[in-house]
Amino acid sequence: xxxxxxxEILRTRSGACRAVxxxxxxxxxxxxxxxxxxxxxxxxxxxxxxxAGDWFLRTSPELQMKRLLAAGAERVFxxxxxFRRDESGPMHNPEFTMLEWYRxxxxxxxxxxxxxxxVAAVATAITGRTTVSRHGRVIELMPCWEIITVRDAFLxxxxxxPLRDQDxxxxxxxxxxxxxxxxxxxxxPVILKDYPVHGAALARCRQDDPPCAERWELYIAGIELANAxxxxxxxxxxxxxxxxxxxxxxxRGMAEYPPDADFLEDLDRGRxxxxxxxxxxxxxxxxxxxAAPDVASVRGFV
Amino acid sequence: xxxxxxxxxGLKVEIDGxxxxxxxxxxxxxxxxxxxxxxxxxxxxxxxxxxKTYRAADRIDQPVLEEKxxxxxxxxxxxxxxxxxxxxxxxxxxxxxxxxxxxxxxDATVRVLFHNGNPIxxxxxxxxxxxxxxxxxxxxxxxxxxxxxxARVAGGYELPVPLFVNQGDIIRIDTRxxxxxxxxxx
Numbered sequence: 001x002x003x004x005x006x007x008e009i010l011r012t013r014s015g016a017c018r019a020v021x022x023x024x025x026x027x028x029x030x031x032x033x034x035x036x037x038x039x040x041x042x043x044x045x046x047x048x049x050x051x052a053g054d055w056f057l058r059t060s061p062e063l064q065m066k067r068l069l070a071a072g073a074e075r076v077f078x079x080x081x082x083f084r085r086d087e088s089g090p091m092h093n094p095e096f097t098m099l100e101w102y103r104x105x106x107x108x109x110x111x112x113x114x115x116x117x118x119v120a121a122v123a124t125a126i127t128g129r130t131t132v133s134r135h136g137r138v139i140e141l142m143p144c145w146e147i148i149t150v151r152d153a154f155l156x157x158x159x160x161x162p163l164r165d166q167d168x169x170x171x172x173x174x175x176x177x178x179x180x181x182x183x184x185x186x187x188x189p190v191i192l193k194d195y196p197v198h199g200a201a202l203a204r205c206r207q208d209d210p211p212c213a214e215r216w217e218l219y220i221a222g223i224e225l226a227n228a229x230x231x232x233x234x235x236x237x238x239x240x241x242x243x244x245x246x247x248x249x250x251x252r253g254m255a256e257y258p259p260d261a262d263f264l265e266d267l268d269r270g271r272x273x274x275x276x277x278x279x280x281x282x283x284x285x286x287x288x289x290x291a292a293p294d295v296a297s298v299r300g301f302v
Numbered sequence: 303x304x305x306x307x308x309x310x311x312g313l314k315v316e317i318d319g320x321x322x323x324x325x326x327x328x329x330x331x332x333x334x335x336x337x338x339x340x341x342x343x344x345x346x347x348x349x350x351x352x353x354k355t356y357r358a359a360d361r362i363d364q365p366v367l368e369e370k371x372x373x374x375x376x377x378x379x380x381x382x383x384x385x386x387x388x389x390x391x392x393x394x395x396x397x398x399x400x401x402x403x404x405x406x407x408x409d410a411t412v413r414v415l416f417h418n419g420n421p422i423x424x425x426x427x428x429x430x431x432x433x434x435x436x437x438x439x440x441x442x443x444x445x446x447x448x449x450x451x452x453a454r455v456a457g458g459y460e461l462p463v464p465l466f467v468n469q470g471d472i473i474r475i476d477t478r479x480x481x482x483x484x485x486x487x488x
């Protein structure tokens with residue numbers, strides 16, 4: 001592991017943050033600051049929050065940003081710190097910088113259009129080009145993004161259908177060992193889309209046969225950069241999904257989080273509009289643009 | 303047994319009775335998925351490598367490894383005979399000795415790694431001294447330092463040496479590279 005970042009990389013990082021803000025301001029988004037210390041993180045099967053007194057440090061600002069949509073905001077973005085316990089590796093730091101944005105009256109494909117424009121705009125602002133180089137390869141960020149469904153990717157490279165056979169454990173292993181290495185060979189960004197419902201506790205479910213979660217992940221040079229949803233707005237479905245995730249956490253001996261009553265009340269009262277949202281790892285984006293080896297080397301302190 | 307969270311570069315593990323060394327190690331975590339630990343594993347017996355990914359819940363066997371210091375005695379025709387500190391004989395085949403066999407000299411002290419009592423890896427002293435038993439005389443006056451000529455040392459190993467080295471000289475050899483280091487005496 002390397003780092004901390006050189007002054008030159010900190011300048012790149014600052015420029016990237018500025019380009020992100022310019023991008024969203026020009027599209028009539030408002031920048032928001034939601035609390036970093038919260039009582040009720042969303043229960044996710046494989047994400048553990050860092051305790052902070054009786055509360056927790058946020059693992060994502062998702063629930064609070066959705067509450068702003070419920071309060072009438074139509075376009076919100078936030079760039080700020082998030083914390084995930086025991087996540088440390090070349091692509092992980094226990095404290096990291098997340099970019100999230102949400103659009104009311106939109107879905108995950110509207111968010112995809114935003115993402116394409118954003119990545120190109122930030123790359124142009126930083127490097128003057130719409131390409132990034134990684135390990136001697138040039139990745140063209142414009143105009144072609146390849147969209148592959150999770151089902152097709154797994155049928156092609158892992159030999160099974162993860163929508164029909166719900167097997168979260170095998171899914172993770174084959175994603176890492178069989179699917180992601182193939183995605184990493186592409187010299188353009190790849191969108192992996194329409195995931196099994198497990199593991200996407202806040203995504204809207206599409207009632208196809210079999211059903212899938214309206215969720216996509218962006219990969220550039222094999223690095224997973226962002227996760228987007230059509231947001232789940234159905235209160236009883238959301239409660240069920242939280243309960244399933246909580247049961248899985250309890251079975252694994254993970255901490256129990258009190259439910260976020262305010263968020264659920266917004267859903268109960270029908271205040272939350274149809275929406276699309278996304279979380280993008282800002283450190284990873286800067287790492288790609290700066291051709292840095294890992295996320296630690298684009299952070300000022302390690 | 304090791305837990306997946308114990309895994310790190312350099313750790314030695316056992317899979318199906320074979321000892322492996324972890325030569326690369328990465329923490330990975332797909333979006334919304336479980337933490338996984340991806341390792342490159344090097345077979346400590348035949349040197350082959352492969353990638354393996356462990357889940358957090360996986361348990362990994364710990365190999366029984368022991369390192370001993372042995373003193374070389376002689377070659378009995380079937381293998382290389384060493385003595386341990388209790389003067390017990392240990393025979394190591396040329397397969398296991400690999401290239402190290404070229405650098406054995408009488409009474410040389412080597413470190414040997416045993417897995418379940420079987421020798422699997424030999425670590426030679428970094429530098430050993432050998433007598434040059436055959437080399438052509440160097441051309442008089444040719445003092446260029448990068449010009450080398452072939453030489454054979456006691457035991458039959460051949461290596462390039464500088465032109466000024468003569469038959470009967472003692473030279474020092476680096477056992478990690480098999481290359482000439484310097485001349486010890488004429």
